[in-house]
Amino acid sequence: MTEIFPDLIDSICIDYRIVPVPPPIYGQFIYDKEGNNIGIDSTKGTEKQKQEIVNWKRNQEIIVEEIEKDTSKLIVAFNPKIKRSSKDLKEYLEQHFKVTEVFDPKIEGDSTYTIDFKNIPLKGKFEIRDMSEFPKDRYEFWRKKYDFVFSGSVYFTGIQFDKERKFGVLDGGFSCGRHCGMGVRIYIKKVNDKWMIDKIDNTSVS
Structure with a gap:
């Protein structure tokens, strides 16, 4: 040992500080006949959602860069x-x-x-x-x-x-x-x- x-x-x-938060949803939810969510259709993503993904990635990169500078x-x-x-x-x-x-x-x-x-x-x-x-x-x-x-x-x-x-x-x-x-x-x-x-x-x- x-x-x-x-x-x-x-x-x-x-x-744990560099563990990414879940990304924003990109696409449209898909439901079955019973109304249960069974997936997301990413072909129906909007420009607003696309920008939210870009912002999310940028924020994650900034967080990681700042933490990597921390020598604690x-x-x-x-x-x-x-x-x-x-x-x-x-x-x-x-x-x-x-x-x-x-x-x-x-x-x-x-x-x-x-x-x-x-x-x-x-x-x-x-x-x-x-x-x-x-x-x-x-x-x-x-x-x-x-x-x-x-x-x-x-x-x-x-x-x-x-x-x-x-x-x-x-x-x-x-x-x-x-x-x-x-x-x-x-x-x-x-x-x-x-x-x-x-x-x-x-x-x-x-």
Whole structure:
């Protein structure tokens, strides 16, 4: 986990400020016989709608340019206590890497471990802070006005390994709001005695 942590943060965490708002409608709504909207006919777009699209694109470019000039660190909340995934990831490990045997540790009691993330140097613009520094109430967690650029929260589960400890899989996710975020499944492999990310699949989106 220590070796892949910087790449996990860069791959999963996002700067929500550059996520584009939905573009204006271009065209005319299409309805079925029951009055349900089933699509948009873009061949019937108006000049006014076309100009709204142009303005939308221009505004998005301006927003991205301004944010890229901002050198502030983006703060991400993280619970350093890593727990086993609530879902058995064995089949995903076998399918992705074609492994035949999966490591099944005989663990008695709590399998949670704590990652010392504060001593892991990150590469990009994100800075990780312990979840305990943030409000416990979920509403206040997202609504509070912080004196820093708060980007969201990230989590990872424990890693499921193959028997030879050459491949692994874990789940993770990033939340940028109460109804904003995504879940991912991360496949990792060992290359020249160093762990690296092989692939990341999206498992959910909000």
